Amino acid sequence: MTTLTEAPPAAPEPTATKARSRRKLTPYWLLLPGILWLLVFFALPMVYQASTSVQTGSLEAGYKVTWHFATYWNAIAEYWPQFLTSILYAGLATLFCLLLGYPLAYLIAFRAGRWRGLVLILVIAPFFTSFLIRTLAWKTILADGGPVVGVLNSLHILDVTSWLGMTEGDRVLATPLAVVCGLTYNFLPFMVLPLYTSLERIDPRLHEAAGDLYAKPATTFRRVTFPLSMPGVVSGTLLTFIPASGDYVNAQLLGSTSEKMIGNVIQSQFLTVLDYPTAAALSFILMAAILLMVTFYIRKSGTEDLV
Amino acid sequence: MALLVWIRRHLVVLAGLLALGFLILPNLVVLVFSFNKPKGRFNYAWQEFSTHAWQDPCGVADLCGSLALSLQIALWATVGATALGTMIAFALVRYRFRARGAINSLIFLPMAMPEVVMAASLLTLFLNMGAQLGFWTILIAHIMFCLSFVVTAVKARVMSMDPRLEEAARDLYAGPVQTFVRVTLPIAAPGIAAGGLLAFALSFDDFIITNFNAGSTVTFPMFVWGSAQRGTPVQINVIGTAMFAVAVICVLAGMLIGNRRKKQAA
Numbered sequence: 001m002t003t004l005t006e007a008p009p010a011a012p013e014p015t016a017t018k019a020r021s022r023r024k025l026t027p028y029w030l031l032l033p034g035i036l037w038l039l040v041f042f043a044l045p046m047v048y049q050a051s052t053s054v055q056t057g058s059l060e061a062g063y064k065v066t067w068h069f070a071t072y073w074n075a076i077a078e079y080w081p082q083f084l085t086s087i088l089y090a091g092l093a094t095l096f097c098l099l100l101g102y103p104l105a106y107l108i109a110f111r112a113g114r115w116r117g118l119v120l121i122l123v124i125a126p127f128f129t130s131f132l133i134r135t136l137a138w139k140t141i142l143a144d145g146g147p148v149v150g151v152l153n154s155l156h157i158l159d160v161t162s163w164l165g166m167t168e169g170d171r172v173l174a175t176p177l178a179v180v181c182g183l184t185y186n187f188l189p190f191m192v193l194p195l196y197t198s199l200e201r202i203d204p205r206l207h208e209a210a211g212d213l214y215a216k217p218a219t220t221f222r223r224v225t226f227p228l229s230m231p232g233v234v235s236g237t238l239l240t241f242i243p244a245s246g247d248y249v250n251a252q253l254l255g256s257t258s259e260k261m262i263g264n265v266i267q268s269q270f271l272t273v274l275d276y277p278t279a280a281a282l283s284f285i286l287m288a289a290i291l292l293m294v295t296f297y298i299r300k301s302g303t304e305d306l307v
Numbered sequence: 308m309a310l311l312v313w314i315r316r317h318l319v320v321l322a323g324l325l326a327l328g329f330l331i332l333p334n335l336v337v338l339v340f341s342f343n344k345p346k347g348r349f350n351y352a353w354q355e356f357s358t359h360a361w362q363d364p365c366g367v368a369d370l371c372g373s374l375a376l377s378l379q380i381a382l383w384a385t386v387g388a389t390a391l392g393t394m395i396a397f398a399l400v401r402y403r404f405r406a407r408g409a410i411n412s413l414i415f416l417p418m419a420m421p422e423v424v425m426a427a428s429l430l431t432l433f434l435n436m437g438a439q440l441g442f443w444t445i446l447i448a449h450i451m452f453c454l455s456f457v458v459t460a461v462k463a464r465v466m467s468m469d470p471r472l473e474e475a476a477r478d479l480y481a482g483p484v485q486t487f488v489r490v491t492l493p494i495a496a497p498g499i500a501a502g503g504l505l506a507f508a509l510s511f512d513d514f515i516i517t518n519f520n521a522g523s524t525v526t527f528p529m530f531v532w533g534s535a536q537r538g539t540p541v542q543i544n545v546i547g548t549a550m551f552a553v554a555v556i557c558v559l560a561g562m563l564i565g566n567r568r569k570k571q572a573a
Contacts, residue, residue: 027402031410034391034454038413041451045428052431100326107323121558122327126334128554130512132531133547136539137333139351140340188330238419246421249514253535263423263515270427270519276434283427290421 093183105195198232348538392457440522464498
């Protein structure tokens with residue numbers, strides 16, 4: 001997601017016209033295999049999915065395109081709670097990632113000194129173990145009657161979260177809080193790394209200058225550091241929110257049946273129920289919703305040049 | 308009072324370390340529980356210390372087979388995505404041509420799409436074509452979603468390259484092929500390596516897209532997913548920890564070699 005600049009002018013062209021026309025074709029030959037791959041296995045499937053979503057029929061008799069748009073209305077009418085749940089959980093996870101990830105990125109960029117390399121490795125290191133195994137580890141960490149639940153309980157945090165409807169009684173596992181916790185954990189590195197990249201680019205002398213102009217540390221942060229880190233905030237929140245909104249792993253492993261997200265519905269419609277038109281319609285709605293939200297968000301935050 | 312002042316001054320550091328602890332904690336749990344001897348089928352509660360899983364890491368049916376399959380797919384996906392992605396990156400940075408914007412969007416979109424959408428739509432394609440789900444459909448899917456990441460990594464490196472180096476090579480009578488092999492490729496190598504490593508990691512750990520397009524083929528993440536329903540063998544933790552250790556050792560070795568080279572160059 002780096003800024004795209006126009007290519008530098010091509011090197012002086014050989015004089016022979018034959019060589020020149022061959023050179024003109026070079027980029028197309030370079031692009032051909034990869035772009036073809038993306039067209040056939042990324043773009044074309046989207047078309048197939050759109051077509052499947054307006055088909056009717058059955059597995060045995062086969063499906064036909066009948067422009068049956070009612071599938072969309074039925075899908076929304078039946079599964080709008082799961083859509084809302086997905087957006088809510090993904091939004092909360094993104095917020096927690098920002099709150100946790102910003103200090104960590106700040107620490108690496110400005111305070112870590114000679115430990116910077118080590119801390120960066122520690123941020124990336126969890127990736128080396130399969131994320132499913134690490135997500136399962138949260139079952140142990142959040143287990144009923146375990147130390148984490150005990151501490152949260154004695155600090156009366158669980159009272160607050162259960163009042164908010166995020167937990168139930170003395171449990172954390174199999175509640176919305178556990179799912180949000182898992183999502184936050186899984187996508188935190190995707191928040192920290194872009195934040196770190198944009199913070200690291202800030203000239204530390206700007207902080208000194210702000211201090212020289214009698215800005216308190218909090219003011220320096222609010223007026224100098226944070227605005228300059230906006231590109232990192234935007235790409236970090238996108239890299240967290242988009243995958244989190246379509247995730248079904250955390251809801252399945254850490255939640256109960258009442259925390260189903262839209263990803264769970266799409267997965268079971270496709271792989272268990274085998275109702276392909278509904279599944280395709282749901283997936284299409286999710287895609288459209290995400291693209292709309294992302295476009296709006298990028299416009300709003302004034303960082304169009306990011307993508 | 309002094310403590311309060313100290314805490315206030317180091318609040319950012321403390322919050323950052325807390326976040327770091329949050330990130331590392333599950334890995335520690337995975338490590339500790341690889342020495343567990345669980346009572347039931349699930350390895351979620353601590354019972355007693357045992358090294359039985361470490362002595363017999365392949366002791367569970369299909370576990371090591373799925374691991375080998377995942378490694379194989381990740382390897383081929385890396386080769387495919389790195390080759391195709393590097394070519395695209397060079398074309399994008401070095402040449403001007405029509406439909407640039409469209410091509411950039413086509414490369415950006417897979418990274419901005421929830422995995423489940425790509426997974427579901429690819430499955431509809433395979434179902435419509437009547438393709439046999441398995442090794443090949445997984446590989447096709449993995450190359451597809453790794454491609455964009457490779458392009459991004461390589462493009463960043465190629466963009467920061469000094470074009471005068473290649474001009475100098477040409478001035479010294481190096482042919483186009485020689486210039487590419489002796490000058491361009493070595494400079495772009497770190498970007499290509501970074502893209503390749505990213506592709507390997509993404510492919511090896513991918514679950515959602517594989518879940519949709521694997522049919523009855525079981526990769527390592529699919530095995531872990533299935534075991535979360537049937538019962539989690541301790542061996543999963545052993546493999547998780549071992550992978551972690553191997554990767555950390557590789558990274559540290561790479562850093563040491565890099566430092567030594569820097570010193571030699573200085």
